Amino acid sequence: MCRMAAIKSKNPVAPAVVLRMMLAMQEGHDNSGFAMVMQDLGGAFANFKDFPLLSMACTPLGLDRAEEYLEMLGFTPKFDYQPDVDDHPGLDFQKMPIYVFRNYRYPESYVSRPWEEKKKLLVSSCLELRKLLSVGDQGYIYSFWPDVLTLKEVGDPRDIGTYFQMWNENHWLQARVISAQCRQNTNYKIVRYAAHPFFLEGYTLMGNGEDTFFQKNKDYLNGLHPGYIGFESDTQSFLYTLHYVVEQLGWPLNYYKHVITPLTFDELNRHPDAPVLQHIRQSCQNLEINGPNTVVFVLPDNQMGIVADAKKLRPLVIGQQEDLVAVASEVCGVNMAIPDRDYTSDVYPGERETVLINNRLEVQQWLQ
Amino acid sequence: MAPINRPVQEKVDEMQPFQNGSQSAQKTSQPVAITPAIGFQERSYGPLRAGAAGPVYVNKTHPTDFPWKIEWNAETCIRCGSCVAACTFGAIEPHLMRQGQTVSVGNFPTPVTDTHVVMAIRQVPDSKLACRGCTMCERVCPTDSIHPVLNEQHRFPLVARRGGTPVKRGGRAHHIPVRALDYIKVGRISQMTDPALDAARHTFDLLTPLGRNLPARELPFKVENGKLVMQGQTPPMQWIYPVMIGDMSIGALSWRMWEALALAVAYLNEQCSMPVRMNSGEGGMPKRLLTSEYLKYFIIQIASGHFGWNRIIKAMPQMVTDPAGILIKIGQGAKPGDGGLLPSQKVAPHIQAIRGVPQADLLSPPNHQGLYSIEESVQKMFLSMNAAFKFRVPVAIKVAASSTSVSVYNNLIRDPYHIVGGFFMDGIQGGTGAAHEVSMDHTGHPILSKLRDCYLAAVEQGKQGQIPLFVGGGFGDSGDLAADAFKAICLGASGVFSAKIFLQLAGCVGNEKGRCNACNTGKCPVGICTQDPRLVSRLDVDAVAQNIVDYFLAMDSELKKLMAPIGNSSLPIGRSDALISMNKSIADRLQIAYAC
Numbered sequence: 022m023c024r025m026a027a028i029k030s031k032n033p034v035a036p037a038v039v040l041r042m043m044l045a046m047q048e049g050h051d052n053s054g055f056a057m058v059m060q061d062l063g064g065a066f067a068n069f070k071d072f073p074l075l076s077m078a079c080t081p082l083g084l085d086r087a088e089e090y091l092e093m094l095g096f097t098p099k100f101d102y103q104p105d106v107d108d109h110p111g112l113d114f115q116k117m118p119i120y121v122f123r124n125y126r127y128p129e130s131y132v133s134r135p136w137e138e139k140k141k142l143l144v145s146s147c148l149e150l151r152k153l154l155s156v157g158d159q160g161y162i163y164s165f166w167p168d169v170l171t172l173k174e175v176g177d178p179r180d181i182g183t184y185f186q187m188w189n190e191n192h193w194l195q196a197r198v199i200s201a202q203c204r205q206n207t208n209y210k211i212v213r214y215a216a217h218p219f220f221l222e223g224y225t226l227m228g229n230g231e232d233t234f235f236q237k238n239k240d241y242l243n244g245l246h247p248g249y250i251g252f253e254s255d256t257q258s259f260l261y262t263l264h265y266v267v268e269q270l271g272w273p274l275n276y277y278k279h280v281i282t283p284l285t286f287d288e289l290n291r292h293p294d295a296p297v298l299q300h301i302r303q304s305c306q307n308l309e310i311n312g313p314n315t316v317v318f319v320l321p322d323n324q325m326g327i328v329a330d331a332k333k334l335r336p337l338v339i340g341q342q343e344d345l346v347a348v349a350s351e352v353c354g355v356n357m358a359i360p361d362r363d364y365t366s367d368v369y370p371g372e373r374e375t376v377l378i379n380n381r382l383e384v385q386q387w388l389q
Numbered sequence: 390m391a392p393i394n395r396p397v398q399e400k401v402d403e404m405q406p407f408q409n410g411s412q413s414a415q416k417t418s419q420p421v422a423i424t425p426a427i428g429f430q431e432r433s434y435g436p437l438r439a440g441a442a443g444p445v446y447v448n449k450t451h452p453t454d455f456p457w458k459i460e461w462n463a464e465t466c467i468r469c470g471s472c473v474a475a476c477t478f479g480a481i482e483p484h485l486m487r488q489g490q491t492v493s494v495g496n497f498p499t500p501v502t503d504t505h506v507v508m509a510i511r512q513v514p515d516s517k518l519a520c521r522g523c524t525m526c527e528r529v530c531p532t533d534s535i536h537p538v539l540n541e542q543h544r545f546p547l548v549a550r551r552g553g554t555p556v557k558r559g560g561r562a563h564h565i566p567v568r569a570l571d572y573i574k575v576g577r578i579s580q581m582t583d584p585a586l587d588a589a590r591h592t593f594d595l596l597t598p599l600g601r602n603l604p605a606r607e608l609p610f611k612v613e614n615g616k617l618v619m620q621g622q623t624p625p626m627q628w629i630y631p632v633m634i635g636d637m638s639i640g641a642l643s644w645r646m647w648e649a650l651a652l653a654v655a656y657l658n659e660q661c662s663m664p665v666r667m668n669s670g671e672g673g674m675p676k677r678l679l680t681s682e683y684l685k686y687f688i689i690q691i692a693s694g695h696f697g698w699n700r701i702i703k704a705m706p707q708m709v710t711d712p713a714g715i716l717i718k719i720g721q722g723a724k725p726g727d728g729g730l731l732p733s734q735k736v737a738p739h740i741q742a743i744r745g746v747p748q749a750d751l752l753s754p755p756n757h758q759g760l761y762s763i764e765e766s767v768q769k770m771f772l773s774m775n776a777a778f779k780f781r782v783p784v785a786i787k788v789a790a791s792s793t794s795v796s797v798y799n800n801l802i803r804d805p806y807h808i809v810g811g812f813f814m815d816g817i818q819g820g821t822g823a824a825h826e827v828s829m830d831h832t833g834h835p836i837l838s839k840l841r842d843c844y845l846a847a848v849e850q851g852k853q854g855q856i857p858l859f860v861g862g863g864f865g866d867s868g869d870l871a872a873d874a875f876k877a878i879c880l881g882a883s884g885v886f887s888a889k890i891f892l893q894l895a896g897c898v899g900n901e902k903g904r905c906n907a908c909n910t911g912k913c914p915v916g917i918c919t920q921d922p923r924l925v926s927r928l929d930v931d932a933v934a935q936n937i938v939d940y941f942l943a944m945d946s947e948l949k950k951l952m953a954p955i956g957n958s959s960l961p962i963g964r965s966d967a968l969i970s971m972n973k974s975i976a977d978r979l980q981i982a983y984a985c
Contacts, residue, residue, distance in 0.1 A: 231956070233955065234964060236965060237963045270606060276617060285958075286594055286628065300619070300623060301608075313956070332958070
């Protein structure tokens with residue numbers, strides 16, 4: 022089973038906090054990897070929020086290909102951060118030759134274009150880069166998006182933290198929103214693309230559990246968007262469904278829960294919104310997840326959401342204080358982030374709830 | 390001392406049966422003279438006496454030519470005549486025979502040979518009256534003295550066609566070499582990766598959609614104040630139980646059997662909250678039912694003969710509710726390419742009334758008149774049937790599975806008018822009330838591969854679920870309809886329709902090995918497929934309805950027992966990863982995992 026930790030803070034925080042949360046929950050994962058998406062960045066990238074940030078791990082050949090492709094499209098480098106690393110022997114960590122965290126300027130022809138067009142360009146560029154890097158296994162691209170940084174590594178989270186010096190509270194990486202996950206590998210090979218959180222067009226998502234309708238979800242999602250690819254992990258289907266419901270269909274967020282874990286027919290027929298929900302249930306029958314899951318997601322506007330499966334078979338707890346909300350699979354994880362909080366205000370999302378943490382750090386609970 | 394009667398079999402002689410008039414009652418010590426035949430004789434009487442003079446006609450039809458031979462025990466038989474009375478096919482008859490006996494009548498053992506005339510039971514050597522193996526004689530015999538035995542060495546196909554008439558029968562196809570469903574198991578079990586559910590305590594949604602399902606992006610939604618609001622109409626949709634009762638007409642079935650099915654369906658809906666739907670078959674429905682609230686549990690079929698539709702249309706103004714659906718029947722799996730066939734012997738007065746026809750063989754054409762292409766069928770039949778019920782009732786179509794099924798489904802799934810509410814496919818193992826044997830045994834297509842092909846074709850286009858796939862043809866043949874249905878659902882079916890098993894629950898003894906399958910004769914020995922009031926009275930309507938309800942209730946629990954271990958509370962339509970096959974070829978063909 023995976024363990025998840027997420028932070029939403031008024032002030033930028035270093036990844037050390039999520040690493041500590043993860044170590045506290047170590048009994049629930051197997052130290053086989055660590056993945057993290059940081060949004061609303063501070064630290065080294067604070068001044069480049071509007072410039073697409075490329076997060077990539079690759080070989081020199083992969084870097085050449087990526088640079089050549091982005092240059093061809095007209096992207097020009099704006100800011101490049103080469104992290105200081107602590108590469109002492111004995112680290113249990115499969116490091117890549119090159120890590121790229123680089124802001125780019127948009128191609129000149131795109132500078133004054135609307136955001137919708139820029140989004141399309143970034144998504145298509147990211148997909149093409151993934152294709153280019155996959156030839157000969159020359160590296161991985163995780164995100165190419167403004168104000169979003171992604172790191173996915175295979176190895177012991179402690180050693181990954183050591184290598185990137187992430188135990189330092191004043192680290193160069195700082196963000197107001199961090200989603201992180203350590204995985205216990207079960208169904209899938211340990212590959213970087215199988216590690217969540219996943220990111221697509223501003224949406225970030227990680228999940229804990231097993232999507233028993235993965236095959237159905239995958240069969241249906243495949244054709245709905247060019248970015249719905251990979252499926253190295255069943256959790257990707259949760260992200261793509263979120264993206265489909267909110268971004269493509271334009272439905273309000275609370276209907277996401279109705280899509281992935283629809284009410285039973287008995288409940289549904291008593292619901293005041295029954296006609297709409299019946300239509301959603303029948304039209305989205307291939308997007309139901311029907312398994313034990315807890316899902317944590319971040320929307321393009323940096324609000325964080327949490328939904329659990331309808332059977333409430335995967336735990337999650339939300340602890341809060343004035344300037345910080347911490348989300349973890351286990352209470353001990355939250356304790357590492359906010360040890361002195363009011364425990365009575367902890368929220369355990371129910372099987373029929375959507376929890377939304379808005380940018381004022383208000384924790385809202387919506388009943389399905 | 391009373392004489393000791395002990396039959397001496399070697400002294401058996403032959404006599405004419407009763408029906409041959411006065412001659413039959415006469416006792417004679419001479420063998421009956423047999424006229425040498427020219428060509429083949431259809432009727433002869435038993436084995437010639439050993440040592441009798443005259444030629445032996447080996448080409449005469451003989452019970453040993455038939456698939457079923459009657460074994461009768463003269464010693465235990467009490468000559469009550471129940472077997473002969475019960476046999477609707479006239480396959481056995483009583484006759485008299487002279488029996489030699491050695492008795493002792495004096496004070497000392499002094500064996501004396503004597504002869505008596507005794508009554509015996511024997512099989513009639515007429516291919517038209519051949520035993521069907523229905524076991525009615527065995528069931529009614531109070532002393533277990535008679536039963537049919539399968540004769541694997543029979544020559545029936547050779548003798549049955551004498552006279553130049555093709556063989557017809559009912560039932561199902563024989564000689565299907567592989568039942569693929571038996572090679573498929575539910576192999577993906579929730580073990581630690583995710584918890585299995587509790588079949589007894591968890592809530593399961595065992596419902597499936599029937600009707601045209603719009604993709605989410607085409608739903609007429611508008612966002613108002615953070616809520617979705619419906620704007621405009623969507624095609625009619627019903628959530629029904631995933632196992633429905635397949636199409637069997639009043640006519641093919643006795644009115645009482647049809648009534649028992651209808652009773653069971655009404656009970657399941659009204660008392661058990663199971664929205665099971667029943668298909669009317671091509672033969673209309675009673676007006677009282679058409680104009681009742683219970684109509685909502687029925688899918689009305691329109692087939693190429695349009696039988697019963699005059700009455701249905703006339704009843705429409707008095708209908709108080711809509712039917713569950715309309716099914717346009719193009720073909721059926723048991724006899725693809727043929728229309729319906731109701732032999733005249735089953736067209737009793739009440740059938741004539743409901744169908745509006747005189748007594749005659751009722752042969753539906755092989756195709757709907759005026760339909761020459763899929764496009765036309767969509768425009769003409771779908772549109773007109775949708776319009777007839779003011780677009781409130783799902784209209785689906787049923788075809789026989791065929792190599793062309795995917796093309797048909799692909800054409801329908803485009804459905805720009807949103808009027809195709811379901812695609813029903815019937816496989817070669819489906820049943821029929823009457824068909825040519827050559828059609829039943831040698832035409833048709835197994836259902837599973839076509840189901841999978843159609844589902845995957847929809848997946849390729851991102852249209853799975855838009856036109857629900859329902860499949861039939863052999864589901865429940867094993868007796869485990871829940872398992873068969875579940876596997877089909879995982880392969881992509883929205884549900885299954887089944888028919889034969891419900892007749893078997895009513896007492897039908899027919900099977901795939903050739904037992905009975907005499908549905909076309911009007912002589913159904915259990916009163917299911919006959920319109921003869923004497924035979925229909927053998928059917929206990931309430932008991933049959935009870936059996937069917939009980940089976941559905943058990944099946945419902947069994948479906949949950951299959952869903953729980955894979956961790957699903959909703960129907961796993963298309964969840965092929967839950968299945969494995971222990972046959973590599975089947976696994977490859979259906980694109981599921983091979984396991985050994």
